[in-house]
Amino acid sequence: xxxxxxxxxxxxxxxxxxxxxxxxxxxxxxxxxxxxxxxxxxxxxxxxxxxxxxxxxxxxxxxxxxxxxxxxxxxxxxxxxxxxxxxxxxxxxxxxxxxxxxxxxxxxxxxxxxxxxxxxxxxxxxxxxxxxxxxxxxxxxxxxxxxxxxxxxx
Amino acid sequence: xxxxxxxxxxxxxxxxxxxxxxxxxxxxxxxxxxxxxxxxxxxxxxxxxxxxxxxxxxxxxxxxxxxxxxxxxxxxxxxxxxxxxxxxxxxxxxxxxxxxxxxxxxxxxxxxxxxxxxxxxxxxxxxxxxxxxxxxxxxxxxxxxxxxxxxxxxxxxxxxxxxxxxxxxxxxxxxxxxxxxxxxxxxxxxxxxxxxxxxxxxxxxxxxxxxxxxxxxxxxxxxxxxxxxxxxxxxxxxxxxx
Numbered sequence: 001x002x003x004x005x006x007x008x009x010x011x012x013x014x015x016x017x018x019x020x021x022x023x024x025x026x027x028x029x030x031x032x033x034x035x036x037x038x039x040x041x042x043x044x045x046x047x048x049x050x051x052x053x054x055x056x057x058x059x060x061x062x063x064x065x066x067x068x069x070x071x072x073x074x075x076x077x078x079x080x081x082x083x084x085x086x087x088x089x090x091x092x093x094x095x096x097x098x099x100x101x102x103x104x105x106x107x108x109x110x111x112x113x114x115x116x117x118x119x120x121x122x123x124x125x126x127x128x129x130x131x132x133x134x135x136x137x138x139x140x141x142x143x144x145x146x147x148x149x150x151x152x153x154x
Numbered sequence: 155x156x157x158x159x160x161x162x163x164x165x166x167x168x169x170x171x172x173x174x175x176x177x178x179x180x181x182x183x184x185x186x187x188x189x190x191x192x193x194x195x196x197x198x199x200x201x202x203x204x205x206x207x208x209x210x211x212x213x214x215x216x217x218x219x220x221x222x223x224x225x226x227x228x229x230x231x232x233x234x235x236x237x238x239x240x241x242x243x244x245x246x247x248x249x250x251x252x253x254x255x256x257x258x259x260x261x262x263x264x265x266x267x268x269x270x271x272x273x274x275x276x277x278x279x280x281x282x283x284x285x286x287x288x289x290x291x292x293x294x295x296x297x298x299x300x301x302x303x304x305x306x307x308x309x310x311x312x313x314x315x316x317x318x319x320x321x322x323x324x325x326x327x328x329x330x331x332x333x334x335x336x337x338x339x340x341x342x343x344x345x346x347x348x349x350x351x352x353x354x355x356x357x358x359x360x361x362x363x364x365x366x367x368x369x370x371x372x373x374x375x376x377x378x379x380x381x382x383x384x385x386x387x388x389x390x391x392x393x394x395x396x
Contacts (some may be wrong), residue, residue, distance in 0.1 A: 003191055004175070004176075004177070008385065008386045008389050009389075010385040010386070010388070010389055011385050011386055014385060015175050015177075015178075016177060018178065020156070020177075020178050020181035020182050021157075021182065022181065022182060022183060023157070023160045023182070025160075025164065026183075026223055026224075027160060027163035027164040027185060028163065028185055028221075028223045029163055029166055029167060029168045029169075029185075030168065031168040031218065034215060034218060034219070037168075037218070039215075042158060042162065044155055044158065045197075050288055050289075050290060051290065054288070054317055054320065054321050054324075056313065056317055057313065057316055057317070057320075057373070057376065057377065057381070071284070072282075072283060072284030074286075075286050075287075075288045076286060076324075077288070077320075077321065077324060079320065079381050080381060081381055081382065081383065081384045082194070082384050082385055082386070083193075083194035083195035084193050084194060084195030084196060084342040084346070085195055085286070085327070085328070085331065086195075086331050086335065086340075086342045086345050086346075087193075087195055087196040087200070087201040087342065088195065088196075088201070088286065089282075089285075089286045089328060089331055089332055089335070090201035090202055090282065090335070091201035091202045092284075093198060093201070093204070093207055094196050094197070094198045094199065094200065094201040094207065095195070095196070095197060095198070097198050097207055097210075097211050099204070100198075100204065100207050100208050100211045101211070103204075103208065104211070104212075104215075110215070120158065122155065123381075127156070127157030127182070128157065130157050130158055130161060131157075131161050134157075134158050134161035134162055134165070135161065135165055137162070138161070138162050138165030138166070138167055139165070141162075141167060142165070142166065142167070146167065147167065147168060148167065148168045148169070148170070148218065149159075149162050149167050149168070149169045149170075150169075150170060150171070150211075150214065150215070151155050151158055151159050151162075151169055151170070151171030151172065151184075152155070152171070152172050152197050152198075153155040153171070153172060153173070153174050153197060154174075154194070154195055154197060
């Protein structure tokens with residue numbers, strides 16, 4: 001189940017029926033060399049710290065993940081049941097590659113990592129529903145001197 | 155993912171993202187995306203394979219120097235198998251009796267399964283040093299009792315009922331999966347087929363998807379139809395029944 005052609009028909013049809021609007025404008029931001037960038041992860045995997053409240057259905061809310069997080073501290077409350085969770089249960093880095101990014105940071109391949117990362121629940125919402133909270137997260141990232149975001153779906 | 159990429163880039167941040175569903179990315183045209191041919195739920199390909207994860211990460215970050223907009227690149231390799239091929243088909247470390255047909259028996263059957271799985275869950279927790287069972291609101295036994303209560307008249311309704319029931323079910327599924335994975339060699343499909351087709355927990359969730367949809371409560375019905383049973387497992391159950 002790695003390509004659409006390998007998926008069961010129901011799953012494939014469901015995915016292809018999702019709304020995929022093309023937004024106005026073509027934003028494009030260039031930045032410094034990779035070894036000078038400050039990077040945050042923004043995930044739509046419904047990740048949260050264990051003590052945080054689970055994600056609500058049909059909500060564009062987000063959770064804050066501290067930059068010091070260890071993968072084992074993360075749990076997942078994504079509301080979709082149509083993807084594998086067993087990989088995440090073994091190793092959070094298959095969804096949230098924090099250890100890999102720390103390796104790049106320690107090798108000076110990237111500049112630094114953000115003080116906080118952010119998680120949304122990417123399901124059951126029209127894409128433009130995320131606009132307001134994305135602007136809020138962008139402001140938080142800029143205040144942390146972040147210039148680059150690694151976006152990770154699930 | 156593509157929407158967030160657009161919004162964040164519009165706010166002055168450079169973004170590079172992973173794409174799991176290429177047609178979505180083609181339509182929405184985020185600034186930079188790396189399509190990966192991996193299973194949904196595994197955007198970096200393979201658990202416990204740091205070298206492979208790193209290749210995916212470096213390929214995504216390399217897009218920050220690419221252009222012109224929109225950048226959509228393809229990662230060239232499939233994910234490696236995360237477990238060595240087993241000499242024989244994977245099976246859960248313990249065998250359960252067939253799931254009960256009578257809804258009145260399902261709750262007790264789930265509790266019995268939890269008891270049998272508990273030592274394996276403890277072993278998995280020891281070896282992994284972590285669990286994805288949240289465990290903040292329920293013990294797994296309480297989670298099972300909470301979920302089974304919805305087989306009758308729902309004890310609560312509305313949006314918060316859905317969040318609590320979802321939490322209970324997610325904890326139960328994580329407990330079962332982690333316990334069963336104490337015996338290595340299961341693919342994600344093996345694990346999913348076992349949980350949904352062979353356990354009383356799977357039967358509980360299939361049954362709940364029918365009973366909750368008949369409650370008339372909007373939130374419970376929404377969950378029952380859209381976020382209870384994976385489409386692939388519904389299709390397998392239909393095929394097995396026909």
